[in-house]
Amino acid sequence: MATPPLPPVDAQRAVPLGPEGGDVGAVQSGWRLALREFMSNRLAVVGFAMIVFFVLFCFVGPLIYHTNQTDTNLIIANEPPSAAHLLGTDTDGFDELGRIMKGGQAALEIGFFAAFVAIVIGALWGAVSGLVGGIVDSTLMRVVDVFLSVPFLFVVLILAVKFGASVLSLSLVIGFFAWQVPARLVRGEVLTLRERDFVLAARTAGSSNWRLITKHLLPNALGVVIVNVTFQVADAILAVAYIGFLGFGLHFPNVDWGDMLSNGIEYLQDGYWWLIYPVGACIVLTVMALNFIGDALRDSMDVRLRRR
Amino acid sequence: MITYLVRRFFTSVVVLIGVSIFIFVLLHISYPSPARAVLGLQARPAQVNAWNKANGYDDPVIVQYLHYLNQLIHGNFGYSYVENQTVVALFKERIARSVYLSGISLVLAVIIALPLGIFQAVKRNSIGDNLATSAAFILYSMPSFFLGLILIQVFALTFPIFSFEASQSNSVWVVMGDWNAMTLPIATLTLIVVASFSRYMRSSSMDVLAQDYIKVARAKGLPERLVLWRHLVRNASLPMVTLIGLSLPALLAGNLIVEELFNYQGLGLLFYESLQKVDYPVMLAYTLLGAILVVVGNLVADIALTIADPRIRLA
Numbered sequence: 001m002a003t004p005p006l007p008p009v010d011a012q013r014a015v016p017l018g019p020e021g022g023d024v025g026a027v028q029s030g031w032r033l034a035l036r037e038f039m040s041n042r043l044a045v046v047g048f049a050m051i052v053f054f055v056l057f058c059f060v061g062p063l064i065y066h067t068n069q070t071d072t073n074l075i076i077a078n079e080p081p082s083a084a085h086l087l088g089t090d091t092d093g094f095d096e097l098g099r100i101m102k103g104g105q106a107a108l109e110i111g112f113f114a115a116f117v118a119i120v121i122g123a124l125w126g127a128v129s130g131l132v133g134g135i136v137d138s139t140l141m142r143v144v145d146v147f148l149s150v151p152f153l154f155v156v157l158i159l160a161v162k163f164g165a166s167v168l169s170l171s172l173v174i175g176f177f178a179w180q181v182p183a184r185l186v187r188g189e190v191l192t193l194r195e196r197d198f199v200l201a202a203r204t205a206g207s208s209n210w211r212l213i214t215k216h217l218l219p220n221a222l223g224v225v226i227v228n229v230t231f232q233v234a235d236a237i238l239a240v241a242y243i244g245f246l247g248f249g250l251h252f253p254n255v256d257w258g259d260m261l262s263n264g265i266e267y268l269q270d271g272y273w274w275l276i277y278p279v280g281a282c283i284v285l286t287v288m289a290l291n292f293i294g295d296a297l298r299d300s301m302d303v304r305l306r307r308r
Numbered sequence: 309m310i311t312y313l314v315r316r317f318f319t320s321v322v323v324l325i326g327v328s329i330f331i332f333v334l335l336h337i338s339y340p341s342p343a344r345a346v347l348g349l350q351a352r353p354a355q356v357n358a359w360n361k362a363n364g365y366d367d368p369v370i371v372q373y374l375h376y377l378n379q380l381i382h383g384n385f386g387y388s389y390v391e392n393q394t395v396v397a398l399f400k401e402r403i404a405r406s407v408y409l410s411g412i413s414l415v416l417a418v419i420i421a422l423p424l425g426i427f428q429a430v431k432r433n434s435i436g437d438n439l440a441t442s443a444a445f446i447l448y449s450m451p452s453f454f455l456g457l458i459l460i461q462v463f464a465l466t467f468p469i470f471s472f473e474a475s476q477s478n479s480v481w482v483v484m485g486d487w488n489a490m491t492l493p494i495a496t497l498t499l500i501v502v503a504s505f506s507r508y509m510r511s512s513s514m515d516v517l518a519q520d521y522i523k524v525a526r527a528k529g530l531p532e533r534l535v536l537w538r539h540l541v542r543n544a545s546l547p548m549v550t551l552i553g554l555s556l557p558a559l560l561a562g563n564l565i566v567e568e569l570f571n572y573q574g575l576g577l578l579f580y581e582s583l584q585k586v587d588y589p590v591m592l593a594y595t596l597l598g599a600i601l602v603v604v605g606n607l608v609a610d611i612a613l614t615i616a617d618p619r620i621r622l623a
Contacts, residue, residue, distance in 0.1 A: 142319070146326035149606075151598040153561040154579065155334070158591050161583050162338045234449070241451045242561070246568060246580060258451070265457060269465060280454045288449035 034223075037300035044296030050289035054282070058104035067098030070253055078267065081274055088274040091263060100279050103257045106250055107237050107286065110171045114239075115232035117175025122182025123225055127213045129183070130190030141187070144180045152177050153242060160248045167250070170243065174236045182228045189221035223301040230294035234287045241283050257283050309614060320607045327599045328380060331592050332373050339588035341365040345389035385596070386589035388582075395593040398578060404480040406574035410563050413494050414552065417501035422545060424502070425509020429517055429544075430536065440506065447503035452562050456496040456569045463492060474572035493570040497562050501555060508551050513544040546617050553609025556602045 038044050062069075065086075072092040079089045087096040129140040159173045193199060194217070202216050218225075243249045244258025257279050264275030343356040343365065351359075360366045364375060379386075385395040428437040447455065464472035475482065475489040483490060516522065517540065525535045560576075567576035575594060582590035 142322055142326060145319075145323045146330055149323060149327055149557075149599045149602045150330055151557045151560050151595060151602070153557075153564065154591070154595040154598060157583055158334065158338065158588075158595065161586060161591075238451055242453075242565065245451065245453050245565070246583070248583065258453075261454065261457070268457070268461060276457065280457070283454065284446065284450050288445065291445065291449055 034300040038296055041296040041299065043292045044300075047289040047292030047296070050285060051293065054104060054286050054289070055108060058101045058108055061101045062098060065098060065101070067095035069094055069098055069102050078270075078272055078275075080272075087278055088272075090260070090275055091267075096274055096278065099255060099260060100257070100282055103255045103260055103279065104282060104286075106167055106254065106256045107240055107283075109167050110174065110240050110256075111233040111237040113167075113171035114174035114178065114236035115229050117172060118178040118232050118236075119182050119225055119229055121175070122179035122228075123186045123218055123221070124213070125179065126183040126186030126188075127190050127217050127221070128209075130187040131194055131209060131213060131217065137187075141184075144183050147177065148180045150177075153239065156239060157243060157246065157248060160243055165243065165249050165251065167254075170240060170250075171236075174239050178232060178235065182225060182232070185224040185228060186218075186221050189224055190217050193217055193220050227294060227297045227301055230290045230297060234290035234294065237283070237287055237290070313611060313614060316607065316610055320603050323603050324600065325377075327596065327603065328377055329373065331596045331599070332376050334595075335376075335588060335592045336369065336372070338592075342387070342389055342589075380596075385593040388587050388590050390582075390585050390587040391590070395590055398590065399575060399593070399597070401478075402574050402578055405483055405572065406563060406567070406576060408480055408483060409490075409493060409497065409566070409572065409574060410559055413497035413501060413562075414555075414559060416494065416498045417505055418548065418552070420498070421502045421505035421509050422541075422548065425506045426513045426536070426541060426544060428506070428510040429513030430540075432514065437510075441510070444503045444506050447499055448507070452496060452500045452565045453569050455499060456492070456566060459492050459496055460569075472570070474567075474570035476571075476573065478573075493566050493572055496569075497559075497566050500562050501559065504555065504558070505548070505551060508547060509544065512547045513540060516540055516544045519543075546613065549609050549613045549616060553606040556605045557598070560598045560601070 072094070074092070076085075076089050078091060079085060081088045085095045085097070087100070090096050090099060125140060125144070129137045155177050156170075156173050160170065163169050163173070199212065199216055202212055207215070240249065240256050241258035241261070244256040244260075245262045247259070247262060249256045249259045260279045261276060261283075264272065264279070267275055341356075341360050341363075343359045343363075344351065347355055347359055357366070364372065367375070383396065385399070387394050388398060391398060424440060428440050431437050460472045463470050470491045471489040472492065473489065474493045475486040477483050477486065522535060522539055525539050526532075530538075563574065564576035564579060566572070567574045568580045571577070575597075579591060579594045581587075582594070
């Protein structure tokens with residue numbers, strides 16, 4: 001193709017500065033654009049504030065609101081909210097508000113740690129699959145299909161029964177069975193990224209596959225991974241709630257939100273609402289906040305991708 | 309199209325074999341041999357070893373797997389030493405009740421979510437749309453047991469309209485007729501499914517509304533009712549076929565929770581009881597059944613989609 005002749009200097013000056021066909025303004029990096037888009041989404045900011053609130057509430061709260069969460073005290077069992085116990089007490093005489101904080105610590109710790117495990121496994125799995133291709137790719141992806149077919153909650157429950165439930169074991173078990181979606185997402189990204197020039201350049205410069213994955217492919221696939229992290233945390237928190245509700249969660253005196261709810265159910269007919277609705281609201285609000293953030297991140301990453 | 313279907317079928321077979329390996333590994337880790345259950349806790353290690361040898365439980369793992377697979381193909385899903393019954397017999401007692409609960413909830417969810425999603429897309433950003441979107445978002449973030457709990461509180465305790473316990477009858481026909489007892493469990497499961505279906509239905513309808521053929525239909529003066537009915541509904545419903553296939557794992561999990569919450573004697577409750585009794589053969593057989601259902605469900609959905617949508621000519 002012949003290069004069009006350069007326009008005269010004067011005409012060159014007349015060309016407005018800025019992105020082609022776009023509005024005039026400073027050229028922003030994709031990440032900053034994504035951040036701006038994220039901040040302009042009201043729900044996302046609300047969701048983010050809610051998560052910050054819950055983290056402070058669960059981890060800093062107990063430092064301010066001192067409660068005894070180790071010794072049962074049946075004399076003050078099932079008391080309605082009062083000045084001494086803002087949300088009443090539960091069946092064992094534990095302060096309910098303090099208990100929610102303690103249960104929230106477990107939920108958030110497991111949620112974030114399980115998401116971390118799932119993302120690491122999924123990202124590596126997907127990157128190897130996408131980069132190597134061929135028979136390795138199809139084998140790895142069939143394994144993903146198998147893991148997607150087996151109902152997640154059932155396997156997690158069986159392993160919780162087998163290995164016992166602690167924050168660490170539940171995080172690992174949930175993480176080990178939740179990496180399929182990030183694997184698929186990263187593979188899709190890598191399939192397009194590996195055709196790009198910078199990957200060719202890195203290869204020409206003698207990069208090994210491992211270096212390609214960790215230095216070039218994964219950092220560029222970070223967008224889809226970040227979006228998925230929030231959904232992973234939300235799903236893990238829900239999974240912990242289910243496990244706790246069915247009675248296979250953390251052991252006494254540790255507690256999780258699902259466990260608290262299933263205890264509260266026994267008193268539904270007695271009208272002990274403080275054992276049910278505050279903790280239920282905590283689960284719903286945390287998961288909802290994470291879903292808000294995830295949806296907004298997905299939209300803002302779209303903006304970043306559109307610029308490519 | 310035929311080549312696509314054949315290839316799709318063989319992928320499913322490969323995945324099913326993978327699933328059987330997965331479940332076998334899980335079974336092998338958690339429950340290597342039923343010797344203790346057969347011989348009793350007093351059995352000496354030598355007796356256990358002898359029993360294992362006699363019954364093939366010290367063969368190489370691969371031989372044990374092939375034996376397991378052979379049993380599966382012949383319809384033997386294992387034996388529960390806790391219940392002293394074959395797993396198949398246990399399942400047979402309860403499967404009709406679970407199929408009824410899940411089936412009617414799925415059908416109701418589709419009947420509700422389809423028009424709801426279309427309505428939301430057509431009346432985008434109206435008050436009704438925003439209300440439905442918010443409700444779906446809250447339900448989507450809510451564990452099913454909490455939703456069930458709220459329904460029990462409102463419709464069984466505050467206003468005692470329905471029973472808070474599901475029907476306890478052994479006959480599925482009696483269960484079907486017992487609306488007083490079955491409304492709340494069905495409503496819980498239905499609402500959970502509607503929450504995710506309506507979100508997808510809304511976005512797929514919005515995609516269709518932006519298509520040129522909708523503009524053409526309107527431009528040639530077709531009444532809006534016909535535009536929606538002939539062009540929007542039929543095209544926007546296609547992704548629902550896939551979605552129903554994909555929703556099976558969530559439906560099974562929902563089934564487990566709802567059956568536990570309402571004490572409904574179905575497979576979910578059987579699984580829950582097997583967890584409590586640490587009865588691995590039942591747990592793993594149900595998980596396997598679930599996985600098979602998911603693989604077959606997705607295959608059927610893909611085949612149905614290929615028939616329903618002639619544009620799919622993947623070969």
